[in-house]
Amino acid sequence: MTRINLRPWREELRAEKQKQFVVMIFGAAIIAAGLAFLWVSDVDGRIAHQQSRNAYIETAMKQLDKQIKEIEDxxxxxxxxxxxxxxxxxxxxKRPVIVRVFDEMVRTLPDGLFYTELEKTGDTVEIVGMAESNGRISSLMRRFEESDWFADPSLSNVLEADSKKAGYSQFNLSxxxxTPEPEGEEK
Known part of the structure; x- marks a missing residue:
């Protein structure tokens, strides 16, 4: 006996294939949405990670700026x-220098001459003194020239004896x- 299929198998097959197509499209859409979600999550995670790294770097930079400021201070x-x-x-x-200067002033002082005033301004010493004769003043100036501590003596004034100190002349000398070089050193 012959079998004749009178059912509309083509429509059923077409409907079945259409169902499969819809399921596959729906499945592909779900997979695509899942992949898109994973990709967005990954990108968001990377952005968040980079932002946390940037925040760490900014914090570290602020700390380094503080440390740099402390170092500068x-x-x-x-x-x-x-x-x-x-x-x-x-x-x-310089403390012993003034002692040596006074010591040298005493060493250069010839007999018959004494100082009445000393005034130091910068590196110049102004001397007012009394001398028995002009030869004693000349002797003082020669000794200043030969001294390691003094140079360029300049006599500015010699006044004849006054009534208080008979036989003495007052002089002004600068x-x-x-500062002499220490012994053993050469220029």
Whole structure:
């Protein structure tokens, strides 16, 4: 016996294929939406990670700026302390100089002559004194020339004897103070 299929199999097959097509499109849309979600999540995660790195870098930069400022303050304080130390060392180094200057003034003083006033301005010493004769003043000037501590003596005034100190002449002399080089050093 022959079988005849009178059912509309083509429409059923077409409907079945259309259902499969819709399911596949729906599945592909779901997969595409899932992939898009994963991609967006990954991009958002990377952006958030980069933003956290940027925030960390900004925080680190602020800390470094603070440290740089502290270092600059410390350097400034160090420079100030070094300047103070230098001033103290200069003062301590110059402390014995005045003693040596006075000692040299005594050594250069010839007999028959004495000082009445001494005034130091800068590196110039102004001397007012009394001398028995002009030869004694000349002797004083020669000794200042030969001295390691003084140079360029300049006699500005010689007044004849007054009534208080009979036989003495008053003189005004200026001499430049110099610092001799330490022994053993050459220019």
């Amino acid at each position: 410390l350097k400034r304080k160090r420079d100030e302390l070094l300047a103070r130390m230098q001033v103290i060392q200069d003062l301590q180094g 001499v430049k103070q110099k």
